[in-house]
Amino acid sequence: MLSDNSVLIIASYAKSLIKFRGDLINALVKRGYSVHVCAPELVSESETVNELVSRGATIHEVSMNRSGLNPIVDVKTFFQLLRVISSVKPVYVIAYTIKPVIYGMLSSALCKVKVPVALITGLGYAFTENKGIKRSSVQWLLKVLYRLALYNAKVVIFQNKDDCALFCKLALVEPKKAGVVNGSGVNLSEYSYTPVKDTKCIKFLLIARLLKDKGILEYVAAARVLRAKYTNVEFGLVGWIDSNPASIARAALDEWVHDDIVKYYGHLEDVRPALIDSCVYVLPSYREGTPRTVLEAMSIGRPIITTDVPGCRETVINGKNGYLVPAKSSDALANAMERFVLHPELIPVMSLESRKFAEEKYDVARVNEEMFKLINLSSYEKNI
DSSP states (O other): OOOTTEEEEEOSSTTHHHHTTHHHHHHHHHTTOEEEEEETTOTTOHHHHHHHHHTTEEEEEOOOOSSSOOHHHHHHHHHHHHHHHHHHOOSEEEEESHHHHHHHHHHHHHTTOSEEEEEEOOOHHHHSOOOSHHHHHHHHHHHHHHHHHHHTOSEEEESSHHHHHHHHHTTSSOGGGEEEOSTTOBOTTTTOOOOOOOOSSEEEEEESOSBGGGTHHHHHHHHHHHHHHOSSEEEEEEOOOOSOTTBOOHHHHHHHHHTTSOEEOOOOSOOHHHHHHOSEEEEOOSOOSSOHHHHHHHHHTOOEEEESSTTTGGGOOBTTTEEEEOTTOHHHHHHHHHHHHHOTTHHHHHHHHHHHHHHHHOBHHHHHHHHHHHTTHHHHHHHO
8 A cells, every 4th residue: 555645765875865865855754754765885874874764764775886787786776676665655756866767767667656756966977978989888778778767757857957958859758747956955054154264375176076077187287287377276176086987097196196286185074174164166077967066165155166068057157156167178277267366356255146146046945845846745745
């Protein structure tokens, strides 16, 4: 029998359930829903489990390889999701990131879930560039899997209009099912406005997985140029190397640190101290859904330099709260960064504009309400 007020959220990374969906879980519990969460390696993340339980969520673990296409592992993931959904019998299944969306929507169809919802939070490695046999073959396979999975979704939610338009153009999703929200939002209280302490040394910061597609190489190249010209500049880098095919080599990172081009802080569980210590936030990514780190930087009140690409361009009003630059151009990036070195008085002005923009567009409470309207959650709450 259907659990008439239950929601199952499927993730590929346990900690993201707190960082990216914690406020969504809170909102669902507050509305009276029974919230279940499902992700790999939850048992080993005791702090995450304790936090999720304290928020009112019920925990389920599945095996999942976040990167790579291992058919044996993926088949195991699919059947484990079938088992979880059959057990929970949720009215809503909300899945985000590639594998949860694909296998979550397929297993939801077999279990006859009433409202399967796919959140397309970004297009990832395969869609950023169509060069190379390997990337092209991965993109082809993902298109096939997405088309099959999203056929079974009731609602497909994107984080920017470009991704939505691309999926509709490629016939991966029916336009009538598609909707757009402003990313995953940001908690304006947790990331409270904090004025820049000092602009005597202009501290730039980039937070990302250490992937070429995040613009890491362009950031380092721009840093080399500016380090050669100015002494009052610093280039922070927060992130980690993973198994993604586009990952930066560890040897390259060690060289940048050795040459004093970047200050590397590793992977930080809480990025707020690094953001507060910075003057300007930089993300030269090739494509995003809506970059969460940019929203966090905006909320704390930092000017943004990012690329004029899907997902990133929406976060900057050029010349008001930061600057947009072409993707893959270290020269353009260096020029934009140099403006803040030569005109530090821009920083406090653009800091306030970033915070204002975050309040108007990216407040997580507002984003979650938009999502609830798209999936018609309130009417289901009344009518079930």
